[in-house]
Amino acid sequence: MKRFSVVWAVMCWLFYPVVLLGGEGGKEPLHHIADVSKATNFFTRWLAQTYNEQRLIHSIAGIAFMTVMGVLLAYLTEWLMGLLGYKAERMEHKE
């Protein structure tokens, strides 16, 4: 543990010069506008539009999409692995 405390201490001190080493990168605009015209399908166009005009709706929709996708994939992968005869909860780590 003592050795790792030393490693961490050295790393913390390294991060100071890192800030100086980093220098000025390309500054980016904080308020970015999505280019709706380049969107190739309804979904990306809708995302770009809500991003530009209704950020709150865009953010809630993003979380909602991931929730639905996460839940669906959780059931789907479990079902598929069950078909193949795999139950993760029955597996043992052999290392």
Add this chain to the structure above:
Amino acid sequence: MDFFHIYLPIAGMEFNILILLAIGFCLGVMGGFFGMGGGWIVTPALNIFGFNMALAIGTDLLHIYGKSIVAVKKHAKLGNVDVALGLLVSLGMMVGVELGARIVMFLSAKGLAGPIIRYIYMGLLCFLGLYILYDYFSATKKREAVKVETKTTKAGLAAKIQHINIPPMIYLKASDVKVSFWVLAIIGVLIGIMAGFMGVGGGFALVPAFIYVVGVPTAVAVGSSLLCCIISGAYGGFSYSMKGRVEVVAAMILLLGACIGAQIGASAIKYVRGYGIRLLYGIMLLLAAFSVFLRQMEMAKIAGIVVLGAALAISGIITLFLIKGLITERA
């Protein structure tokens, strides 16, 4: 190959779906196999392939949210989730994630987010890679001795922490531990800052903190840390999205790849014996650090080849072990 290119409206760029799927897949295989989320690979990888740093972090956090839902479902079934512990630590984590996100946005406005976070990632990946290599090369006997020694020290630490009597005291039923709310809040804030600043789930810090600082059993620590990742990932994704730094389409594709990979990684555990695969993982992390360095030196193409090549190589080896094991088992 235009067929595989998709326009990402928030990133404002054309992106190859196969690259996103490959990043997600490798992440899933490694996560499923080694039991680590691997969020520390996604942010630098997305940055190497052209996302600006804040966008890479926001997208990573949203994808971590989706991935944690899939993982927590399995752990909940096994009774490994201490809901009270997860919810209380998440309160602190949300504060931390917001702080981390604000630091990133501040640095972004100054044009410093990319280089600073890249250097920090280089340090973190090198540290993790070297630690794994050190662990691999240490003699088994010595390792066991160290384990016993640290176990005693850390159990003592958890006992001391549980004696801190600052109200409100919380009884965690699933873990059978009584601890001050403030201990959980501080753990949450500190790990949350790291999660929000670097775009990681924080599982690799939460699990040891739960075990050694709070005194939670290992299985419950893993399940509860995933619950924290769901809440902090959702909050981080939402917060970065409100700041305009989340590419939802990319997060969805990453999640798809990760779910496929995670099943392969988790199944391969059954067939891969020995400690050797950890050596490859350590080398992979060092290569990832090197690729971040190359990106910092404006050699993005070579950096992309190095990071994706290394991740695909180790995921490929694990997949091959699985296929070989399946063939042997069915023969």
